[in-house]
Amino acid sequence: MSAPNGPIADLSYRNYDGPKSVDGLRWWPIAKNGIRGAMRKKFFWVLVALAMLPYLFLIIQMIVLNAITSRGDDEVTRNLPTFIQMLAGAYGNTVWVMFVALLVGTGSIAADNRANALQVYLSKPITRRDYVIGKLMSVFVPVYAVSLLPMLIATSFAAFDQGVVSFFQDHPLLYFKLFVVAAVPALAHSSLICGLSAWNKTPWMVGVIYVAIYFFWNAVSMIASFAMRNQIGDEAAITLRFFSIDGAISGLGYRIIGSMPGQGFGAARDLFPAPLPLFALLAAFVILGVFLCYSRVRAVEVVSG
Amino acid sequence: MPVAQVSGLTVKYGNKVAVQDLSCEVPEGCVGLLGPNGAGKTTLIKALLGFVPAASGTGSVLGHDIKSEPLQIRMEVGLMPELDCHIPGLSAVEYVAYAGELSGMPRSHAIRRAHEVLDYCALGEARYRNLETYSTGMKQRAKLAQALVHGPKLLFLDEPTNGLDPEGRDEMLELIRDISHDKNVNVIVSSHLLPDIEKTCDYVIVMQQGTVRRQESVSGIRAVSATQWDVELREAVERFGEALSSVGGSVLHSVSNFYRIEMSASEVPASLRIFEAAQASGAQIRSLRAAQRSLEEAFMEAIQ
Numbered sequence: 001m002s003a004p005n006g007p008i009a010d011l012s013y014r015n016y017d018g019p020k021s022v023d024g025l026r027w028w029p030i031a032k033n034g035i036r037g038a039m040r041k042k043f044f045w046v047l048v049a050l051a052m053l054p055y056l057f058l059i060i061q062m063i064v065l066n067a068i069t070s071r072g073d074d075e076v077t078r079n080l081p082t083f084i085q086m087l088a089g090a091y092g093n094t095v096w097v098m099f100v101a102l103l104v105g106t107g108s109i110a111a112d113n114r115a116n117a118l119q120v121y122l123s124k125p126i127t128r129r130d131y132v133i134g135k136l137m138s139v140f141v142p143v144y145a146v147s148l149l150p151m152l153i154a155t156s157f158a159a160f161d162q163g164v165v166s167f168f169q170d171h172p173l174l175y176f177k178l179f180v181v182a183a184v185p186a187l188a189h190s191s192l193i194c195g196l197s198a199w200n201k202t203p204w205m206v207g208v209i210y211v212a213i214y215f216f217w218n219a220v221s222m223i224a225s226f227a228m229r230n231q232i233g234d235e236a237a238i239t240l241r242f243f244s245i246d247g248a249i250s251g252l253g254y255r256i257i258g259s260m261p262g263q264g265f266g267a268a269r270d271l272f273p274a275p276l277p278l279f280a281l282l283a284a285f286v287i288l289g290v291f292l293c294y295s296r297v298r299a300v301e302v303v304s305g
Numbered sequence: 306m307p308v309a310q311v312s313g314l315t316v317k318y319g320n321k322v323a324v325q326d327l328s329c330e331v332p333e334g335c336v337g338l339l340g341p342n343g344a345g346k347t348t349l350i351k352a353l354l355g356f357v358p359a360a361s362g363t364g365s366v367l368g369h370d371i372k373s374e375p376l377q378i379r380m381e382v383g384l385m386p387e388l389d390c391h392i393p394g395l396s397a398v399e400y401v402a403y404a405g406e407l408s409g410m411p412r413s414h415a416i417r418r419a420h421e422v423l424d425y426c427a428l429g430e431a432r433y434r435n436l437e438t439y440s441t442g443m444k445q446r447a448k449l450a451q452a453l454v455h456g457p458k459l460l461f462l463d464e465p466t467n468g469l470d471p472e473g474r475d476e477m478l479e480l481i482r483d484i485s486h487d488k489n490v491n492v493i494v495s496s497h498l499l500p501d502i503e504k505t506c507d508y509v510i511v512m513q514q515g516t517v518r519r520q521e522s523v524s525g526i527r528a529v530s531a532t533q534w535d536v537e538l539r540e541a542v543e544r545f546g547e548a549l550s551s552v553g554g555s556v557l558h559s560v561s562n563f564y565r566i567e568m569s570a571s572e573v574p575a576s577l578r579i580f581e582a583a584q585a586s587g588a589q590i591r592s593l594r595a596a597q598r599s600l601e602e603a604f605m606e607a608i609q
Contacts, residue, residue: 020408
């Protein structure tokens, strides 16, 4: 407050005596800043649109199938894929979700490493755990939203199309399952990409490494599955086929949704991958990602020797 | 009351001892941590902030224990790190507001406060520009602003004039002096640049090889001895030396009208006797003060 005969207002530095708290969700400002940063990028919205394309196609498919069904040809109707099969098919197009995760996540910690931002973060009342959780959540939340929202829209369309009561009688837990299944790609991508990002200073390098691992591992598991099918049997082969980042995401998703994708207008595959190895793989991704982040995030360089 | 104190503090990086059995008290005001590169200044700051664990010893900052209350400490202090550091992709106002949020401020308060401190740090309209487009001087100011945003009671400035041109350096030192002397924020300035410490600090802690060599007020560390005085006369007077000897003094050396004199111990204060000598010799005293040496001389003596 200015003195009665003093200047009208003192525009120089004043001490801050407003509210401050170190309790509560200290990681939330970090997550919020990351999410805000992602949403500011135009390319993020392009990728969001591309990630929605399989579900848009699903809606178009439903409209076409409705038209076919209305003709009343029983032979044709019997061979049409169900909504759940089509939903599993749309979910299986995970590549765009991965690109969203790459856009949001590659620079999450790598850019901080390059700009020496960790000292700024950790000089505030923020622990390493807060920082890591904040960074993971800044990737997880957008990826989760991009996975979940189109599924919700497509499912709601199907519910209104079929009739809400009848739809919920047929699929009582479907909405709940969607909230769970959307977390699978979000967990896998956010933890692995953040883990790689923590050990790098160059975001694009993180992207290149992750994409290489993602596709190479996918190809290896696919080839191994085909090559070993006769020796290990169909059930083990299909589990092996899904034993990769992409495979674990889609395999677990199919288990949760309750269907493998329909094969065009033919019958659905009836063999699911075993859930336990895929769940263990997903847990390993999360643990590895968190470990990589936590082991690298420090306010000072540790000199050994 | 000291703003920070450590007792028997030892900090190690692996097998390398960076700070060894260090004990010191940091008084209120502007305090300089002075020492050559590798003296342990930055490590001491990091230990006080809880960035590096102490191998042994204890310490406190603003009454909070460095081992058990690091978050409380960091809420009440600000750090301007030595390295060029910022949060990528943000403008200065977003960066400083974000730093405020990280310090526990509500977002609306943090934004308002960010504008205030950026104004104070003279970033003006440049505050809306991305930090990556800033010059070194502007980045230093933004770093200072993020350290100030939450209203710290104690500010750690690690080599605050790093990479600045002479003009930018003067402005930064002026800012530091203003914060510490006019705004009642305690400041610890770590630097190996003696003129920076001399311009800003009232108290100095000299470190070398991880230990404290000397800690004293700047005037105290510069004092030569209690018996020597520097006298400036209006003009040189030959009889001044003779008059001094009659009151127990002697001229050690003189340059033009500047005299360094030594006064013997006596019940009569030395200053009174000097004035007596001046009156007797017809000299006019322009200034009289306890003899001082440069901080550089004092520093060299402390680390030898």
